[in-house]
Amino acid sequence: MTSLTREDLKTEQPISWCPGCGNFGILRALQTALVDLKIPREKYLVVTGIGCHGKLFNYININGFHGIHGRVLPFATGAKLANHDLIVLGFAGDGDQYDEGLGHFPHAARRNIDVKLFTHDNKVYGLTTGQTSPTSPQGYKSKTSPGGAIPTPINPLMLALASNASFVARGFVGDVTHMKELMKAAIQHKGFALVDILQVCITFNRAQTYQFYRDRVYKLEEENHDATDLQQALKRSRETGDRIPIGIFYQEERPVYRARLPQIKTQPLIKQPIKPTKLKQLLREFT
Amino acid sequence: MTRTNEISLLIGGQAGAGISAAGLLLGKTFLRGGLHVFGTIDYPSLIRGGHNFYLLRAATRPVFAQWDKIDLMIALDERTLERHREELVSDGGVIFDSDEISPDSPNLPPSGVQRYAVPLESIVKELNAPKVVQNTIALGAALGILGYGITQLEEILQETFKAKGDKIVSMNVDAARKGYNYAHEHFASEFCCQLKPRTGKHHQHMLLTGNEAVGLGAIAAGCKFIAAYPMTPASPLFHFLIAQAERFGIVTLQAESEIAAINMTIGAAYAGLRAMTSTSGGGFCLMTEGLSMAGMTETPVVIMLGQRTGPSTGLPTYTAQGDLHFALHAGHGEFPRVVIAPGDIRECFQLTIDAFNLAEEFQTPVILLTDKHLIESHITTQTFDTGLVSIDRGKLLPMERYTGPTPYLRFKLVDDGISPRLVPGTLGATVHADSAEHGEQGFVNDTADNTRQMADKRFRKRSEIQKALSRYDAVKTFGSKDADVTLVGWGSTKGVVLEAVEILQEEGRSLNFLQIIFMAPFPAQLVSKALKGKTTILVESNRTAQLGSLIREQTGHRVAHKILRYDGRPFNPLQLVARIKEVLK
Numbered sequence: 039m040t041s042l043t044r045e046d047l048k049t050e051q052p053i054s055w056c057p058g059c060g061n062f063g064i065l066r067a068l069q070t071a072l073v074d075l076k077i078p079r080e081k082y083l084v085v086t087g088i089g090c091h092g093k094l095f096n097y098i099n100i101n102g103f104h105g106i107h108g109r110v111l112p113f114a115t116g117a118k119l120a121n122h123d124l125i126v127l128g129f130a131g132d133g134d135q136y137d138e139g140l141g142h143f144p145h146a147a148r149r150n151i152d153v154k155l156f157t158h159d160n161k162v163y164g165l166t167t168g169q170t171s172p173t174s175p176q177g178y179k180s181k182t183s184p185g186g187a188i189p190t191p192i193n194p195l196m197l198a199l200a201s202n203a204s205f206v207a208r209g210f211v212g213d214v215t216h217m218k219e220l221m222k223a224a225i226q227h228k229g230f231a232l233v234d235i236l237q238v239c240i241t242f243n244r245a246q247t248y249q250f251y252r253d254r255v256y257k258l259e260e261e262n263h264d265a266t267d268l269q270q271a272l273k274r275s276r277e278t279g280d281r282i283p284i285g286i287f288y289q290e291e292r293p294v295y296r297a298r299l300p301q302i303k304t305q306p307l308i309k310q311p312i313k314p315t316k317l318k319q320l321l322r323e324f325t
Numbered sequence: 326m327t328r329t330n331e332i333s334l335l336i337g338g339q340a341g342a343g344i345s346a347a348g349l350l351l352g353k354t355f356l357r358g359g360l361h362v363f364g365t366i367d368y369p370s371l372i373r374g375g376h377n378f379y380l381l382r383a384a385t386r387p388v389f390a391q392w393d394k395i396d397l398m399i400a401l402d403e404r405t406l407e408r409h410r411e412e413l414v415s416d417g418g419v420i421f422d423s424d425e426i427s428p429d430s431p432n433l434p435p436s437g438v439q440r441y442a443v444p445l446e447s448i449v450k451e452l453n454a455p456k457v458v459q460n461t462i463a464l465g466a467a468l469g470i471l472g473y474g475i476t477q478l479e480e481i482l483q484e485t486f487k488a489k490g491d492k493i494v495s496m497n498v499d500a501a502r503k504g505y506n507y508a509h510e511h512f513a514s515e516f517c518c519q520l521k522p523r524t525g526k527h528h529q530h531m532l533l534t535g536n537e538a539v540g541l542g543a544i545a546a547g548c549k550f551i552a553a554y555p556m557t558p559a560s561p562l563f564h565f566l567i568a569q570a571e572r573f574g575i576v577t578l579q580a581e582s583e584i585a586a587i588n589m590t591i592g593a594a595y596a597g598l599r600a601m602t603s604t605s606g607g608g609f610c611l612m613t614e615g616l617s618m619a620g621m622t623e624t625p626v627v628i629m630l631g632q633r634t635g636p637s638t639g640l641p642t643y644t645a646q647g648d649l650h651f652a653l654h655a656g657h658g659e660f661p662r663v664v665i666a667p668g669d670i671r672e673c674f675q676l677t678i679d680a681f682n683l684a685e686e687f688q689t690p691v692i693l694l695t696d697k698h699l700i701e702s703h704i705t706t707q708t709f710d711t712g713l714v715s716i717d718r719g720k721l722l723p724m725e726r727y728t729g730p731t732p733y734l735r736f737k738l739v740d741d742g743i744s745p746r747l748v749p750g751t752l753g754a755t756v757h758a759d760s761a762e763h764g765e766q767g768f769v770n771d772t773a774d775n776t777r778q779m780a781d782k783r784f785r786k787r788s789e790i791q792k793a794l795s796r797y798d799a800v801k802t803f804g805s806k807d808a809d810v811t812l813v814g815w816g817s818t819k820g821v822v823l824e825a826v827e828i829l830q831e832e833g834r835s836l837n838f839l840q841i842i843f844m845a846p847f848p849a850q851l852v853s854k855a856l857k858g859k860t861t862i863l864v865e866s867n868r869t870a871q872l873g874s875l876i877r878e879q880t881g882h883r884v885a886h887k888i889l890r891y892d893g894r895p896f897n898p899l900q901l902v903a904r905i906k907e908v909l910k
Contacts, residue, residue, distance in 0.1 A: 080749075080750060080751060080752050080755065081750070096768045096769050099755055101749035101756050101757070102756075104758070104769070106615070112584070112588035116592025116593035116600070117592035119593060120592065120593040120597060120600070121748075121749070123750060124596065142581060300571055302576060308596060308724070317711050321709055325530070325531050325532075
């Protein structure tokens with residue numbers, strides 16, 4: 039067993055999130071999940087997008103790549119297929135994943151690429167100073183929707199379920215211990231995992247506050263939810279009003295993408311010899 | 326006039342009727358006879374019902390482009406006659422299906438042209454074969470008319486259809502023989518063009534497309550990953566690598582978009598693989614934010630950009646060289662890049678290997694700039710020498726364990742700007758890379774000093790690449806250095822320019838050809854030297870003479886004349902000769 043402490047996971051980078059930001063809870067949940075899992079830190083790769091969430095890259099001392107807006111999943115997909123010994127953890131924001139990067143989301147899910155996606159879903163654009171996000175509720179007022187947001191919000195959990203995601207969960211930054219357990223379950227799940235995290239932007243979103251969620255969230259595991267039942271999961275995913283479920287909505291065992299690739303059955307691509315043999319044979323086919 | 330061992334041939338028919346496959350079969354038949362071959366498919370962007378034609382040239386000397394006149398035409402439908410009869414030489418010939426096309430058809434060519442009526446449909450019925458087998462019969466008839474013999478075609482048919490079983494093999498061999506014998510029995514008079522297989526050491530050649538050559542180069546270079554989104558004319562490279570994936574341990578992934586493709590490729594490269602993606606102009610547009618990220622994060626990736634006619638959707642299945650400036654300037658911000666333009670099949674292979682070496686040595690993106698004419702045409706080339714393949718991974722550190730100073734600094738400021746590269750998963754270190762400006766360890770750093778230092782570091786790499794150009798043929802000169810006139814070009818126009826130069830030299834003109842291969846960094850000194858005191862004629866497949874302005878920008882030299890073609894069709898040698906003469910008048 040490797041011992042990994044929260045101290046090992048810290049970096050010397052000054053944290054630039056607003057005091058009280060929900061991101062602190064996500065970072066703490068991640069640190070403690072990794073400590074609990076006792077896996078050597080070199081095995082992890084964290085991939086983040088652009089937004090306040092993306093700064094997490096600077097604050098966690100595991101391999102990391104801070105990419106561009108919306109592209110966490112394709113980058114993570116390439117890295118995972120290159121070296122499937124890596125545990126690839128994607129972190130994205132709601133604007134990042136459900137606006138700019140939405141096109142990648144169902145594909146990662148249906149491929150069942152073994153990448154974990156944690157979305158900091160605070161229902162507002164934080165780093166660009168408070169615009170409406172794709173998960174902002176209808177009527178949400180911001181500088182880009184002063185008259186109230188016209189469209190209905192994207193429901194990430196329904197979208198994930200409809201895209202055949204094999205692990206779909208929701209966490210809440212106000213319950214770090216619970217979120218940590220969800221992260222661990224996602225990491226231990228074989229296949230694509232979404233943990234959509236109800237995050238709080240204390241600066242720009244005055245509607246979806248800690249208190250707002252505390253008044254509404256309940257834990258699925260406390261209400262006899264059967265996470266192997268897709269119909270139940272879909273039903274629960276539609277609860278977005280007075281009661282908001284957190285926990286694991288759905289989980290199924292399905293072969294991961296790479297299991298269907300004989301060329302990486304035995305060892306990761308990165309460990310295979312690079313110089314090709316049998317090239318001459320191939321060239322002869324053109325003579 | 327009897328011409329020996331040089332022919333221009335056209336096979337035309339409906340889209341979906343196996344025109345391209347028939348052309349390739351015939352091309353390989355000539356290859357096996359020791360001839361040089363050029364073959365290209367002209368097809369509209371549709372799958373069924375349109376008009377396709379395959380242009381094939383075979384000769385004892387190298388050929389790189391289609392000829393403007395056709396010696397022998399295989400017309401599998403009436404439309405082929407209608408569209409192409411004017412292109413036939415006066416003593417040429419046409420093979421047509423007499424079951425389908427009436428001997429009184431107004432589309433048949435004028436007298437003088439030999440009419441070879443072959444009852445293709447009846448023979449197909451006799452063989453109890455599917456309609457597509459008519460192509461094989463026609464090929465057999467063509468070989469009979471050309472006096473070539475049928476041994477090579479039989480051999481090729483056996484190899485081609487082996488996987489489909491003996492029945493299909495013998496059906497095709499029978500069909501070829503029927504066509505061949507029919508020609509012998511019915512067409513007594515000797516056709517103007519006779520083609521004979523050569524004996525001796527003419528068999529060290531292969532026949533392949535630029536896409537295939539790039540694919541072979543990628544395999545030779547140890548490329549282990551390609552993610553791409555289908556786009557003509559680059560898709561065949563992707564298909565080729567997919568077909569070889571299991572055999573050579575390559576992971577291939579059809580991405581949901583070009584944006585995904587480039588990010589997947591960068592992910593795989595960051596994790597330590599040699600990785601590439603391929604696309605055409607429109608897809609490359611979507612890749613530009615990723616390209617910029619590869620520059621910033623110093624991730625080595627190779628992108629094959631196969632140009633087609635633009636702007637926008639343009640002519641999806643036709644050629645152009647309109648993306649040179651785009652490739653040079655794509656992506657926001659400033660970062661070093663390498664842009665290389667192979668001009669022939671051999672260069673497609675060799676420069677792809679070089680591209681992977683350059684990408685890793687200098688930890689920056691490399692663009693292989695090709696075009697439809699080069700990557701979708703079949704051209705004979707000397708068989709690649711695998712002994713010359715070398716793999717240089719630059720400053721890549723071993724993955725087992727990191728033993729250097731801690732923390733590991735992915736972006737360490739070093740004299741040549743190239744920091745030792747570690748990949749994630751290495752014991753004893755964590756690897757951080759950031760698309761935001763970062764300090765040496767890879768974490769964000771937006772101070773003025775750091776920003777300047779990091780930009781300088783990246784551009785020190787550019788200076789190093791510039792120095793490294795001496796290891797490569799950044800330019801090539803063909804013909805006498807003392808010639809008065811220099812033709813300048815790049816990419817797929819190379820072949821046709823070489824043919825034009827040969828013709829003009831035979832006529833006693835003094836000219837040579839400067840091919841520019843490295844577009845970035847630009848070999849300014851070499852180009853300056855080559856053009857000094859010359860009358861320069863630029864030959865490009867675009868509207869705005871993009872290479873001309875690049876030369877002006879980099880060397881101050883203003884090209885005297887421009888020969889541009891931008892109708893989607895490649896130059897052909899005689900037309901180019903005429904335009905050069907026009908310019909030099």
